Amino acid sequence: MPRQSRGALLSTLQLDANSRAPLYRQLEDAIRRIVIDGELPTGARLPASRQLAEDLGVSRLTVKNAYEQLVTEQFLETRPGAGTFVGRISATELAPAVELSSVPARKSLSLSQRANRISQSRSVLRLGGTKPFRPGVPALDQFPSSIWASTHSKVLRHSGTDNLGYGPPGGLLELKQAIANHVQDHRGVRVDPLQIIITAGAQQAFVLIAFTLLNPGDRVWFEDPGHIAGRDAMHLFGADVKSVQIDNEGFDINQAVASYPDPQLIFLTPSHQHPLGITMSLERRMQIIDYAKSHNCWIVEDDYDSEFRYQGRALPAMQCMDNQGQILYVGSFSKTLFPGLRLGYLIAPPVMVEAFSVAQTLMSQNVSPVLQKTLARFIDDGAYNAHIRKMRSLYSHRLDIMHNSLSKHCNDLFHFTKTDAGMHLVAWLRDRKLSDQPVCESIWDAGIDCLPVSMYCDKASIDQGIMLGFSCAPEHEIENLIMRMDRVVRGLL
């Protein structure tokens, strides 16, 4: 193939006069691609700019601009008096062009063992759902967006450039102080604000804990059924996670001690067991704290939705019984505000704070200071407490309606007890032949977003049940939705 005719392939290029990209950029991209793809090898001569301009119906300046840029980039080179040629781009001939989207990563470029371990994680399933009866989703339409937006604007406009930088590792003191006040008022937890690390949601707090405290193979006691994403966080770094059953007082430490002695860490949801909703008895709490003290292990207290209690006052957090600095308390704003905020916090013994802050910095840097400052103001202005109070009353009402609707329509299908806390209740299937997963799948098809209890089980063999979130279901729709669900389940009998 003579050099000139190779270059002639340029004259067949299609340029798009309506594109956002100027013509010289289009031409430049096209030539670069042809060179990279090896269609014009090193040394091939390009058409004279006048000729190519004529062939393409563009101005000569367009072609000259494109050539000059490619010369700057070393894709092309000019030889005085001889013309423009493809540069010495590589000793090796490049492979033929392939559309990137059709390129698989080579087999030997495989995932790490860690990545393979989590690739089938169930916690990623259907993450985005916010439809009625989705457990754990707040009443998003009730969020005071205008107050939040104007607080955010004030922070951006009036606090100068202070909050546009990375901010201090571990978070803004202003937000730590606001959280310290909140957990003292709501949860009886007394902390120095400097014990708090602001995280990108509770999940990041779990990951920081696993990263900072667990070596591969370290034993972790985990509730079964339990918080799937929390369990995945422990797995991320190779922990040996042991599933421990739940009895009517909560986490069954006696089974754990008998079966899997000497854990490094115990992961608990004592206020409102996730997903069963049991509140751990005081005696059980004391027993676990004593064990942790005598066996030198950490306790993670995941206090994910304890702001929502409808009868009596909540038990204070286990953290307030800790006089040895062994409890790591994790809180979240996903339930009290909205999940898409991606803010949570970790309360740790003072000597551990720096290690967690360093780990967070290396994993993702800080949480946005603008966001932190907005939340701090929102709390300090009283908007946070006002919203929690309003939602507590609303959710209590929704819970009543859901419980009454279930009692009225579905008593023969499910047994259930009215929860006194949280954002969902569990309806247990009376018919032993039904499995909760296919039942839920049928309910999903009817536009209702419940979850099967078995999804949260590792080895536990418990009754088949359905988690129904009442917090995100409008009052006037709940009974109709329960009736719709009732019809779906009856259809499966």
Added chain:
Amino acid sequence: MPRQSRGALLSTLQLDANSRAPLYRQLEDAIRRIVIDGELPTGARLPASRQLAEDLGVSRLTVKNAYEQLVTEQFLETRPGAGTFVGRISATELAPAVELSSVPARKSLSLSQRANRISQSRSVLRLGGTKPFRPGVPALDQFPSSIWASTHSKVLRHSGTDNLGYGPPGGLLELKQAIANHVQDHRGVRVDPLQIIITAGAQQAFVLIAFTLLNPGDRVWFEDPGHIAGRDAMHLFGADVKSVQIDNEGFDINQAVASYPDPQLIFLTPSHQHPLGITMSLERRMQIIDYAKSHNCWIVEDDYDSEFRYQGRALPAMQCMDNQGQILYVGSFSKTLFPGLRLGYLIAPPVMVEAFSVAQTLMSQNVSPVLQKTLARFIDDGAYNAHIRKMRSLYSHRLDIMHNSLSKHCNDLFHFTKTDAGMHLVAWLRDRKLSDQPVCESIWDAGIDCLPVSMYCDKASIDQGIMLGFSCAPEHEIENLIMRMDRVVRGLL
């Protein structure tokens, strides 16, 4: 000690009438603490509510409220006709009270090996700085806060509840599309939006790459001097990071091949080497791509500040030469907008996208969808490009002033060449007896926030130099700051 007199210690309690906490809550907290601390053992009788109310000078209802709550919590119990007693809280006697802030974590509760490995990381040092001459910090006072705030408000107020949930794993398609357009226009990178993962900044992208692709002990080639936080990200998961020198064409692949064959991953900053500012030659790029192709390894292209080029147009990203799906391209909004935004992106071969999304979900869930949507609108409205254009012109001007000031005042102290890209230039110390770290420390004391080049070195033994960020220094101050710095350095001679 008779029971009654133990209980009498309650009468010495101090309640604070001016506290935000109501008196019954204060009393309740105090009694709970006394019980937890073991000062009143199981079975101890509490004073009658009437008596305690009198001793404390509070109403009887206050005491009754506190007692009732503590009975609910099982800390206390009532025996009809006999009074109120400390409950059976634990078989084991609790340890005496300790102020939490004085409690060290026990020695055996030590950090994981991983956490120890990073505990001395240099990348956490002085993270928050935004003072003049801080390298890599944009002109924060020029950020269009009002436009951003009003875009954010519109997203919150007009897009319903869609963006308040967790959002889709890997990010919002709308933002991916906006980024795909941006990188095509600015960097010549042609991607399908579905190849993009939205991350909480570039650092999270590096962490996802290390987590997903590297097993402990896997070899990584890293630039030396190089991006400290990027190197730390590779270290996080136990990679064997090998430092490779930089020559005047960039990353010295010949040294790498000779010294450390067969890496799993090569980490590069080809557009503008971090921190030296060298643009990698096209020939070197081709050579590295060929090597990666024939040896089946990944290339990370960290394209952190390539939007800022002041002379000529930038070389297109290496990513656009990749026809085998081996390049992972990382971009950031920390330089073009502001670091506290905490948004970046990873462009990956299609088959790898899911693995990265799963890893991100388990590490911290998604990036806030409200934030993503705000940025997508900001880009689509043209505000992003307008800001980049404005900053490019401003930074070019600031670079001129800095370069001229250095030439005018410091030619005998430093040698330097004017950079044609990025946000900082390097001034090399002529005096061989000076070390850049103590020189920088003295400059810091004068309120100027430069960084020493040696901080970025692992094994490299290069000249001693100072990185001077021109982007965050107001035009009218630059010459004075350079003169101040000049005086400080002369004082050290």
